[in-house]
Amino acid sequence: MNSLAVRARTISDRIALAAGLDVRLLGMLSVMAAVWLALHVLTGGLFLTPRNLFNLSLQVSVVGIITCGMVLVIVSRHIDLSVGSQIGFIGVLGALLQNSILPIDGGSTWWITSLAMLGAGLLIGLAQGLLVAYAGIPSFVVTLGGLLFFRNAAFYINSGVTIAPLNETFQLLGGGLDGTIGVFWSWIVCALAIAAVAFLVWRGRQRRSAHGMTRRSPGEYALLVLIWGLAIIGFTAVMNAYQQPKSDIGMGIPIPVLILIGVTIIMSAVARKHRFGRHVFAMGGNSESAELAGIDTRRLTVLVFVVMGLLCGLAAIVITARLNAGASVTGTMTELNVIAAAVIGGTSLAGGIGTVYGGIVGALIMQSLESGMILMGVPTPLQRMVLALVLIVAVWIDVVYRRARRS
Amino acid sequence: MKIIATFRNVALGAIAVVGIGSSIDIADNALAAGSKRICVSWRHFQEERWRIDEAGIKSVLEPAGYTYVSADAQSDPQKQLTDVESLLSSNCDAAIILAQDSKAIMPAVEGSKAAGVPVIAYDVPIDSADVTFISFDNVAVGRLMAEAMIKVKDSGNWVKIDGDATMTIINLFGAGQMQVIQPLIDAGKIKIVAQQNIENWKPDLAQAAMEQILTQQDNKVDAVLAMNDGMSTGVAAALSAQKMLGIPLSGQDGDKAVLNRIAKGQQTVTVWKNSYLLGQAAAKAAIEMAEGKPVSGQKPFTTESGTEQPSMLLDPIAITYDNLNLVVDSNWISKEELCNGVTENPPAPCK
Numbered sequence: 001m002n003s004l005a006v007r008a009r010t011i012s013d014r015i016a017l018a019a020g021l022d023v024r025l026l027g028m029l030s031v032m033a034a035v036w037l038a039l040h041v042l043t044g045g046l047f048l049t050p051r052n053l054f055n056l057s058l059q060v061s062v063v064g065i066i067t068c069g070m071v072l073v074i075v076s077r078h079i080d081l082s083v084g085s086q087i088g089f090i091g092v093l094g095a096l097l098q099n100s101i102l103p104i105d106g107g108s109t110w111w112i113t114s115l116a117m118l119g120a121g122l123l124i125g126l127a128q129g130l131l132v133a134y135a136g137i138p139s140f141v142v143t144l145g146g147l148l149f150f151r152n153a154a155f156y157i158n159s160g161v162t163i164a165p166l167n168e169t170f171q172l173l174g175g176g177l178d179g180t181i182g183v184f185w186s187w188i189v190c191a192l193a194i195a196a197v198a199f200l201v202w203r204g205r206q207r208r209s210a211h212g213m214t215r216r217s218p219g220e221y222a223l224l225v226l227i228w229g230l231a232i233i234g235f236t237a238v239m240n241a242y243q244q245p246k247s248d249i250g251m252g253i254p255i256p257v258l259i260l261i262g263v264t265i266i267m268s269a270v271a272r273k274h275r276f277g278r279h280v281f282a283m284g285g286n287s288e289s290a291e292l293a294g295i296d297t298r299r300l301t302v303l304v305f306v307v308m309g310l311l312c313g314l315a316a317i318v319i320t321a322r323l324n325a326g327a328s329v330t331g332t333m334t335e336l337n338v339i340a341a342a343v344i345g346g347t348s349l350a351g352g353i354g355t356v357y358g359g360i361v362g363a364l365i366m367q368s369l370e371s372g373m374i375l376m377g378v379p380t381p382l383q384r385m386v387l388a389l390v391l392i393v394a395v396w397i398d399v400v401y402r403r404a405r406r407s
Numbered sequence: 408m409k410i411i412a413t414f415r416n417v418a419l420g421a422i423a424v425v426g427i428g429s430s431i432d433i434a435d436n437a438l439a440a441g442s443k444r445i446c447v448s449w450r451h452f453q454e455e456r457w458r459i460d461e462a463g464i465k466s467v468l469e470p471a472g473y474t475y476v477s478a479d480a481q482s483d484p485q486k487q488l489t490d491v492e493s494l495l496s497s498n499c500d501a502a503i504i505l506a507q508d509s510k511a512i513m514p515a516v517e518g519s520k521a522a523g524v525p526v527i528a529y530d531v532p533i534d535s536a537d538v539t540f541i542s543f544d545n546v547a548v549g550r551l552m553a554e555a556m557i558k559v560k561d562s563g564n565w566v567k568i569d570g571d572a573t574m575t576i577i578n579l580f581g582a583g584q585m586q587v588i589q590p591l592i593d594a595g596k597i598k599i600v601a602q603q604n605i606e607n608w609k610p611d612l613a614q615a616a617m618e619q620i621l622t623q624q625d626n627k628v629d630a631v632l633a634m635n636d637g638m639s640t641g642v643a644a645a646l647s648a649q650k651m652l653g654i655p656l657s658g659q660d661g662d663k664a665v666l667n668r669i670a671k672g673q674q675t676v677t678v679w680k681n682s683y684l685l686g687q688a689a690a691k692a693a694i695e696m697a698e699g700k701p702v703s704g705q706k707p708f709t710t711e712s713g714t715e716q717p718s719m720l721l722d723p724i725a726i727t728y729d730n731l732n733l734v735v736d737s738n739w740i741s742k743e744e745l746c747n748g749v750t751e752n753p754p755a756p757c758k
Contacts, residue, residue, distance in 0.1 A: 164664035164668075322611075325640045329609055380605070
């Protein structure tokens, strides 16, 4: 490699380090920025408006939530093809529960339904996990079975009849007209988030010195907080700038987007810091040596699928509440979008490599292209063709990048 | 009864999976060889819709003393060929075929012709001059949908939300819609400001598409022509988020949730196909053909490739606020389901 490239790499490494991000993610964020700018121009200035960014954040929430789990599944050298069918099935189950069993207008209906839906996800994950880990059936087969089983179960439990409308409080979990936390609380969340970033940066600094590592300069820490702070404030301002129709009341952050952000943070932390996450990476990297190192890989595999199932339950809540209907075809083919997002986000299908936030950026890029092309009025088949090419090119770039890194 | 039917389906499924022969309904195959048998080859019976068709068929066959024999191809065109072969060897007097693939089914049609068994192409066209096509008039579906819409609003900015682009049936729906809309477009009254095909007719995708279209048009949308009810549910959710629920909106299938929205004044129309009637029509025609009589009420129909065949196309019904009693009277939906949450300005069945 020539010296120019090396220097370019060290510069990009430094910027990335300053923001606390890896270089790869920085590259992806630049790609996303380029996509956004291009779409903004191509849509005649419609893309980068508060309204469209608000739409985009809502539209990405379901795929985003599932992607957080899928990254872990793929890292552990498994696959889950059943996620789309799961959200269809759990969605119909939840809609049925609140329309046929619980009082539809009841005050507790929304949370009982939500808990039941999470529980259903957990059980599905547990069942699939046990089949993979203890029965030794390849996850591809188990979840392919799950794909067929739950799609048809979604149809069967209510004979394919769409159930609507849903409980009004439950609907809030899907965003919609009142499903945001409003301007005031959005700023509160914003302030808390910045405080949390500052605290984490400070604690990281303490730890570095406690372990006798070289401290970075105070300027670098300040820059880190500044970059994150601006990003958080910018996001909040955009969500607040989008006003309710025919009024000047700002919408604020939608509830599903808050859920997605929460899930992303928790899952990132689990993957990077928690023992469970590290074991998953170890197992995905080399299952045998992980086992020799004393990791119970079977139990771990079950846990990975349980987490995946829980997140499918959560995604089912959001998608059903957002649609205000339980329809058996909901979520068809979502598994492909989710796997594509994870892979674009740098998760290696060979296992052992991947990041949760990468997957989220991958989901954002896909959804941006999709939503942007609808704004442009691109015919649907053409949209799909573009997305297919983007998937392949993104992974190709990643392969080239990794090869260059290794040499 | 339902449990038995379920068990039977499961059992048949198991047989098919293991690969033992074809899945002809053994119970009904009771050696009554030779006389008065109508054979039905289903494409994919595991959908609620076909049970209603089947009930319609049986309601005509049984009183006429005919035996109903069926096989389910489970979406496999190859299996459907062996299904029809097996059915033919059990001495059918007429065959009703719901083809999985309009072209791949041709050998089965030839085989029936050789065996002297008349064939009815049910619901899905088969491109052959030797079959009688019995279906709903899908062009009329589009036309009725659009007619109901322009009764409410015959001008302004319209959005078209169309079905999956890979399914040719949407061309028939679209042709019917345009018969009504095109003159108004030409007159400059209606403008189609956006059009999207929705992959797999998915409601959640239709919702996202509608959100984007409303953003693009800055909410200046006066009517949404959606091709089916699932997609109209997604559109309704997107409209609701912009306080626009109530603008003219179409659909198709008579979904219960949609009928409820029509009762609430939140949707204009759903085009309803009563498949019980379709089953009855096919069974009547099958008996007539089996007895060598001419099929009453048939008309010539030209397929996409230009082949002429006899046909019988039933008219679907446009269900609007004013004729909701039709779906209640035919027990398609209960009064409670239809009127759930209807408060102000209730339609006739909810009063």
